[in-house]
Amino acid sequence: MAQLNESLTFKRGLTIKNRVIMAPMTTMMSFQDGVVTRDECAYYGLRSGEVGAVITGAANVQENGKGWEGQLAVYHDRFIPGLSRLAASIKKNDTRAILQIFHAGRMTNSKILRGVQPVSASAVPAERPDAETPRELSSEEITDLIESYKQATERAIKAGFDGVEIHGANTYLLQQFFSPHSNRRKDEWGGSREKRFKFINDLVGAVTEVVDRSERKNFIVGYRFSPEEFETPGIRLPDTLYLIDQLADKPLDYLHVSFNDYKRISISEAYQDKPIIHYLYEKINGRLPFIGVGDIRTKKDAEDVLEKADLVALGRALLIDPHWTAKILADREDLVRKELSEYEREELMIENGVWAFLEGMMPERLIKK
Ligand SMILES: Cc1cc2nc3c(=O)[nH]c(=O)nc-3n(C[C@H](O)[C@H](O)[C@H](O)COP(=O)(O)O)c2cc1C
Numbered sequence: 001m002a003q004l005n006e007s008l009t010f011k012r013g014l015t016i017k018n019r020v021i022m023a024p025m026t027t028m029m030s031f032q033d034g035v036v037t038r039d040e041c042a043y044y045g046l047r048s049g050e051v052g053a054v055i056t057g058a059a060n061v062q063e064n065g066k067g068w069e070g071q072l073a074v075y076h077d078r079f080i081p082g083l084s085r086l087a088a089s090i091k092k093n094d095t096r097a098i099l100q101i102f103h104a105g106r107m108t109n110s111k112i113l114r115g116v117q118p119v120s121a122s123a124v125p126a127e128r129p130d131a132e133t134p135r136e137l138s139s140e141e142i143t144d145l146i147e148s149y150k151q152a153t154e155r156a157i158k159a160g161f162d163g164v165e166i167h168g169a170n171t172y173l174l175q176q177f178f179s180p181h182s183n184r185r186k187d188e189w190g191g192s193r194e195k196r197f198k199f200i201n202d203l204v205g206a207v208t209e210v211v212d213r214s215e216r217k218n219f220i221v222g223y224r225f226s227p228e229e230f231e232t233p234g235i236r237l238p239d240t241l242y243l244i245d246q247l248a249d250k251p252l253d254y255l256h257v258s259f260n261d262y263k264r265i266s267i268s269e270a271y272q273d274k275p276i277i278h279y280l281y282e283k284i285n286g287r288l289p290f291i292g293v294g295d296i297r298t299k300k301d302a303e304d305v306l307e308k309a310d311l312v313a314l315g316r317a318l319l320i321d322p323h324w325t326a327k328i329l330a331d332r333e334d335l336v337r338k339e340l341s342e343y344e345r346e347e348l349m350i351e352n353g354v355w356a357f358l359e360g361m362m363p364e365r366l367i368k369k
Contacts, residue, residue, distance in 0.1 A: 034073020
């Protein structure tokens, strides 16, 4: 088992100084058009320097892929100057900067898209209140989308990032292609599980090829996925085990799961003997580094996860205490801030959007009233 303070070198040669990664968390602090703000740079800078790498919040690769207000954008060259400032504010004291690249698919609405109808694999709305019915992407548009991910990767390279993470999780567009709920296509992009994987397969191939053809050495590519859906039909753990079995043989640098609790047990009865993370780690079987996540608060949590993962990602713990890593690595867990009150928001640079998000997903014990 790896130690938290042990370095790790990815396949493409990038080394990170320890096993702690800041999980991608949208700041909702970008300008309305997706340009990075100075406050956003300061927010990341506050949480950087101690962790091995920071993965940014999701950045949309096409204008119609915007998921929420205040989101980071990477769909045009005009975003490169701001993204360069963002990468620079993360890259201090050898912390690596990774840009998460994303398209919301059907998980947005025409208000956020300023009158434009959302798109997806098929014209099926999400099962949530007020979900709009998306427009089915044409084959030509799917090819354009892959091109947009390639261009976003080139922009990340130009902006000085150390890598990109392809956001294939949390019900957004890539997951919509893999899911039998949102992908009902009858052409080459849909049908069987293998065919629903085609978009992800082609996209990963295209992005990694761009990286390997670029002059930049050591630039890494990761992939994030969610293990299960609750809808019927929907992605179940055996589907995800198939997905990561394929991805682990691709020229990727890491795989990263997304859920809120590392102890989570599957909804599939045949997979309830141990937490989901065990099944994932065993399937990957050392082919690629694997990032575990989900309510890691204490050193013991992190060490528990490192038994079934190579790296740990922390979201909320680093929102509450930007110096979690230094304190834990120095064995001063007693100093870690465990609760957040609204009076500490300014110091921690937690804007309204993130605060609302936290109130929605944070257990009571973490917000002091
Ligand atoms: C405010 C906030 C914003 C988030 N934004 C993203 C995002 O942009 N991309 C993503 O993949 N996950 C996002 N997540 C999920 C986190 O990456 C992480 O998986 C989740 O918070 C569980 O980890 P934690 O318990 O350490 O917070 C977000 C979570 C929070 C709290």
